[in-house]
Amino acid sequence: MGALDEGHFCEELEKGVELEDPETLAIEDAVRVLLQGLGEDVAREGIRKTPLRVAKAFREGTRGYQQKVKDIIQGALFPEAGLDKSIGNAGGAGGLVVVRDLNLFSYCETCLLPFQVKCHVGYVPSGQRVVGLSKLSRVSDVFAKRLQEPQRLAGEICSALQDGIKPSGVAVVLQCSHLRFPTLGSLLLNSNNEVWSEILVMSGSGVFKDEENSECWTDFMSLLKLRVLKIEKSQTSDCWCPSQSSASPSCMACSGFMANPLMVSAVTKIIESIGEDPLRNELLGTPVRFVQWLMNFKETKLDLKLNGLGCKVQSYTEDESTIHSEMNLSFWSQCEHHLLPFHGVIHVGYFCTQGFNLLPKTLLQSVVHFFGFKLQVQERLTRQIAETVSSFVGGDVMVVVEAYHTCMISRGIEKSGSSTATIAVLGRFSTDASSRAKFLEGIPSSTGDHKI
Template sequence: MGALDEGHFCEELENGVKLEDPETFAIEDAVRVLLQGLGEDVNREGIRKTPLRVAKAFREGTRGYRQKVKDIVQGALFPEAGLDKSIGNAGGAGGLVLVRDLDLFSYCESCLLPFQVKCHVGYVPSGQRVLGLSKLSRVSDVFAKRLQEPQRLADEICLALQSGIKPSGVAVILQCSHLRFPTLESVLLNSNQEVWSDVTVSSGSGVFKDENSDACSDFLSLLKFRGVNIKKTQTSECWCPSRISDSPSSIACSAVAPANHLMVSAVTSIIESLGEDPLRKELVGTPARFVKWLMNFKDTKLDMKLNGLGLCKIDTHKPNGVVHGNGGRMHSELNLSFWSQCEHHLLPFHGVVHIGYFCSEGFSPLPKSLLQAIVHFFGFKLQVQERLTRQIAETVSSLLGGDVMVVVEAYHTCMISRGIEKFGSNTATIAVLGRFSTDSAARAKFLAGITKAIGGS
């Protein structure tokens, strides 16, 4: 079927990464250990190629270890004379150069999950040397594509540009966002948890060392032109949510099963294969933290029992709701949060679920707590969004006898970690059962309700 045939798929996977590398093989073997530790069949369709996908993503996402700044800068410095015998500065004689809103991503050294970076970088040329503008992005990306934490990332970009182009000064501001990943137990207690952990860091050299200098003032003013208002926050060891859960005083993931030693060793092997030293003090606890997060999605094969309610048809007589055609009542529950783990890339995705359904005249709607529990039950597994949507719809249908529509909106971490780097991309999937599959007016009414709710929130 054209681009979807098996040969083309394998060809796509080979682009950018040598699949014969010992490092790639080592990561694949480690991922198989992780999948087996989660109770998965590594030969199951859907995850059979997961080890290769994960290896490719990790190798691409840490390619900065195999790149050198001097290879980028050399040949990209150009002479620019600037002003002669005049008051002021411009061009290669001291005019500020700024590139805003560079979208980068980096793998967090504390948990091995990717975090988003909005990078603003500028410099003041000197010695009649200016750098090709695209190289500011490329140099920044070299250091982003390593296991990182925000402040070190900013400092490394700043130092590399200062050393490479020898300007009067370099300024770097990073706005970083890390997904706050919860556990099943914590979301059952509080579904409205914060999604992102945000931090803003900066680094400056030369004329930018003094935050009250004219150079710094100009730099910040040029950012404000485009609505970028910088409020610097300080990083700490607890910037990564996985480090927060290390604290005894926090609500830790106490119900998560103890880390499997084979799985921890597998993650250690991945770190070594990426070119890092797993004994570096910042990385010592990383394998256990990654496994601790992953074990939230262990395939437990438990029977479906949600909030103490088994799956049985609901028949409590408490009439309410909005009367719709055919004698039924349409009900909806919108913006039910969910968290899940992509079975193709072992990366988290999260979002909201909207559920619409019909009740027969005189029957009560389903409790919101039950619907939310159903969403979490299917979310906390290795999943794909399409299957998640179908499973929720079929489960709700089994309680009501048929007429159900489900919309799932999700943000996928793999959209930024696999080279696409499109922050804010959102995917939507729909499942329609019973009357919704034939009644276009009912579908339109439900979708309009979602639009109204989102517009008002």
């Protein structure tokens, strides 16, 4: 985050990454092209090391291309008495083995943004052998750390475990969540856009091959406590990734988007450098879609359009000790350190002094979107909103930003469920602790609509 010391942070970035590695350098060069296409100064402090950060995230997040399942399972198979087909329906003493709630992430092959995965794996041992339980997680992670779509990911995990363990059968259930694709225009028209596209997919082998008529599946789903969910076959990739949905505001066919060819070529180079074939059919449109997402955050002068919106139009006579507030103003932004989205809610509190109007929610939401839709860091976003609102109401403002950062799951940290809060205080709020406490007490609890 922006509060980190740049020099120390760069040392941490370089750990585990060969700076002379040609693939890493190729990704860095490609990211510089993308930043220039966004109108950014690649030498600007704060963004100068972004190419290295992005390269590290992509290399870390796609390390599965360099890993082999047999290297993980080899030496992790253990003999276990009682696993005889003549004893019991599912292996006798061994029975069904289930590992639940594995938190994974993968890069969507359609748009190159990360999506989150809650993975559940089960198998029925055979041949009087079991596998170390941690290997189920590690094998799943190998395939998650590649460009993926949900159904293929489930199938690859299932097939790899079936081939590696040779059990009576393997079952895999994935609950996947993908960020949707808002644009500034769509959010100004409707601030209640759904945040997530979700899907549940299944794959089975052996005794789990038949999903419709299998007692083993019944046992497996009961252990997952997912019986209340409607189990459906996976949808097509057109429906899964919001970038390809006809209902998406970012749908290329609807917007007539014309991508910068240099930026498209740069994304193609990134795909090559992580070990994928950009000519694979599923990846043919990916560079254009990724560039289209980035162009939502092109450096513009949107903030200048706010001039005049906070004019002193009439005297405000209500008690000036009253704290006025707007809670849960939604926002989207793009982390300038990693070129990955972050989103959340913003709470604004202010005292309205004489000569100033109360602020309509629509104005505050516009301010939030104008500063959100650009390459940002959360600390700067918080400050910019506070300073702008301060000019509208006479100076006394407090802003709290609660955000969920995709980069917290996709660059080796993998802190699922974490969130970040930042605060900016101006005027009376900076000296009056009781006013700050009163405003903070009024902030509602998290709505729980985040996945990260």
